[in-house]
Amino acid sequence: MVLFTMLFAGFAEAQFQQSQPEPKELSPVSRTYAITNATIFQAPGRKIDRGTIVLKDGLITSVGKNVSIPPDAIVIKGDSLHIYAGFIDGLSHAGVTKPKDESNRERPKDPGNPSPEIAGITPYQDVRTSLNPTDKSVEDLRAAGFTVTQVIPYGGMLPGTGAIISLTGKTADEMILAGKSVFYSELAPAQRVYPSTVIGVMAKWREMYRQATLAKNYETLYASNKAGLNRPASDRSLEAFYPVIDKKLPVLFEADKYLDIQRVLALQADFGFSVIVGDVKEGWDAIDKLKAAGAKVFLSLELPEEKKDKKDDKNPPKKEEPKKDDSAKADPEKEALEKRKAESIKQYIGQAATFKKAGIPFGFSTLTVKTSDIQSNLRKMIASGLTEDDALAALTTSPAQLLGLSDRLGSVDQGKIANLVISDKPYFNEKAKVRYVFVDGLMYKYDPKEQPKTDVPAGINITGTWTVTTQTAAQKQEEKVTFTKEGNTYSGSITGAGMSQAVALEGIELTGNKLKYSYTTQAEGQSLKVNVEATIAGNTFKGTSSAGSSTSFSIEGKKDPKR
């Protein structure tokens, strides 16, 4: 119990520290870097072989073949490296603290008139107030090659305004490239209160827009001459619409499904605001309408999974099988259904190529994709018709343009912000690994040796007792975790500071070198489910532990020597 109280106190402290003055640290030895003799993809279609880049104080100071290296530069030999402009993501929650899950709270007495907050109507909120630069999601997205993302707050139909952030920085403010970049909305009903359906959300949206238009006009009238007029009522939610009505602030909708896009465009058609449609997964049939609405588009990097045993289908044994096994062949209905499903999946994977052909510029968004899938999903898109240049454009130049940041970001050119992704092979190559990411001229190095191969389950044995260290921003906490194995099932328990007795582990899974388990503990009278995911390498593991939905910590495990 104490353990968790302390962990969460630690988290609160970490957030508090952000607003404190810089910790007493020495400045880095140098903020000048030179990466020499590398293959530089300045922008789609612009490549320099064996070129050099110099970065200084967060900016790209020179790029080219014959570049002189400043004496104070930290030199990275880039002989086998491939350099790209840092990737830009159109829509994510990276670094955004998720509010407590309140779905279990008591229903209001009058569900028809909930407070705006419960109804999910908080358009006056600003995502900048809930940014946490130490959140693991920032690190994860950066490790995938992203340097800039547009973040949006959590919430219901009108969660608030988004911001464009750099994936680096010690404080929330340091991360900001542009605040109030979009007015964010989802067609998301509230839980068990009005508006509890999509039709309620659409009606409420229209009503608020019309109310805001009237209020804004009246405020203008009032400002022109106040005498003899009643003072306008103040309403934060309606005021948040004003820049949208003026077309100074675009509305960004998360709309992954085709019908969601249609509904968003129906609202747009009613009012004519500038619209961005984000995390699109099923948009190919809406292309004409998106074009007509002048919508900007971010396509989701998440793809439906292809059936795993499809690979087996391709293997030669399948051809022999039907001869032996008539029952498998005797189901043409099932085969036809399989075929349609496969065709459907193809459409999802081919979406980016379809948009490209239709001439709609688009970026990508990472809102729902697992960061570990990003590279392979991009390769799938390329295999279904997107060129590597198109893919690179959608990761760099296009989103820079869509977000209005082309003058600062999107290409490797002198004067731009020093955001780079550096991989050991061409990025879209199957074996490519990100080796360095530069954000605002700060270097993040990724050692490929640290990532053990996933296909070595042999030799992994988790049974025994482990010392697990949880690292919060403020402190370290130790627990003892014991695993035992019977047959093919694992069981285990955890003890630690403040736990009066051992707690049983649930859902222990070991796949390859990936370990998962969870347990429930008590903190301040509340029961908390803690989920752990880790990657094992020999007698150690590294991973994350998350409690509820609020936050996650890095953890490290070390197996105790056998007694």
Place this chain on the structure above:
Amino acid sequence: MKKIILMICLSIFINEIKAQSQQGNMLIKNGTVLTVTKGTLEATDVLVRNGKIAQIGKNISAPSGFSVVDATGMFVMPGIIDAHSHAGIDAINEATSPVTSEVFTGDAINPFQMSLYRALAGGVTTIHAMHGSANAIGGQCETLKLRYGVKDPEQLRMEGAPRTIKFALGENPTRVHGGSGIVPRTRMGVEFVIRQAFSQAKEYMTQWDNYNKQKQQKGFRGMPPAYNARLETLAEILKGNIWIHCHSYRADELQMLLKVCKDFGIKKIVFQHVNEGFKVAPELAAYGAMASVFSDWWAYKLEVYYSTAYNAAILTKNGVVTSINSDDAELMRHLYHEAAKTQKYGALTDEEALSLITINPAKQLGIDNRVGSIEVGKEADIAIFNNHPLSIYTVPMMTIVDGVVRFDREKDPADMRIYVDPKQDLDAVSLQEDYQVDRCMEGAEFMFENIFGANLEE
């Protein structure tokens, strides 16, 4: 200037997208044509041009490019109209408030629901996609044409059909809301909620009328009244621009709503379910109220115990414009059987029975000038059966909407899904999609938790 041209170009483009819904040309040869309004015509051809019925007669030859359907030995009737359905929409009940007139099922059209195609396979061409019955004043409803195969939800709308709204009396609204200390808890409360809402709407209308009048005067400066989408919609009912379709069972509450309508000058009222309609049929007819009923379904809750299969016939004989509806994706597939039951219970003529599922529901939705019978100039929504549609042996063979074949028993592929969910398991394809006993209350379940437990099986 450039901008203006661009805007014009854009609007043309948008209009084109909106107007894309297909209109076909065809000749239906040599069928027995049940016009419903103009008698039965043996061995007759129906010519369809640009989605409309262009000619009805003998020995019409097909203009070049027209497809020909041989209906020899078959029965050609107007497409069936279901005045009470919840198919084709993704949200049914905004059950959180006793009055939700601002919401609109037409905002959540889902053209991919398999139940739409299955309805076509039962000869249905138009449905009234209604809000549920959780609230005394529910949401606005949308009239849909079953152009199954289109993807754009806009193309399912029956453009130009009058606006309609769902009301509900009795047990549903009182159970959903009354338990948590919110009016209505009783039938008296339901009347109060409706009267109060209309009174507020009247006030609201006056406020806006005054404001708009004052605004005409030069130099006027003043605050506009607060915009309210709920009252805005109710005002449209009072102005006669939105028709009420009211979920109701008992004779006393039918009388109640008639009185309320009379007091507020509302003329367009269709009662839905109306299981006790037979008790007050003359009164309904006198007011011009219409009735949409089940053929023989009752006793699924207390207020529906007093009922009879003669209901449709009694209402019809008393001069009430009556239809038979489904309120259900499964029942919707055999509305022709439902209509036929009135010949056993009430001895209605063929034409009277067919009217219950064609021209009468068309009248109740205000679209009888466009659909509901086979007449020259009407939209070519046609169902073709291999036997007389009121025969127990009949099978629907082909269903046509706007002159386009949307269901063809012989030629349609086995898998008619438009979008295939890439994540769905193969065996998750089920016969009874979204099937529930009372779709009227779908989406309202959570409102019961504190009161009755989550039991909606009735």
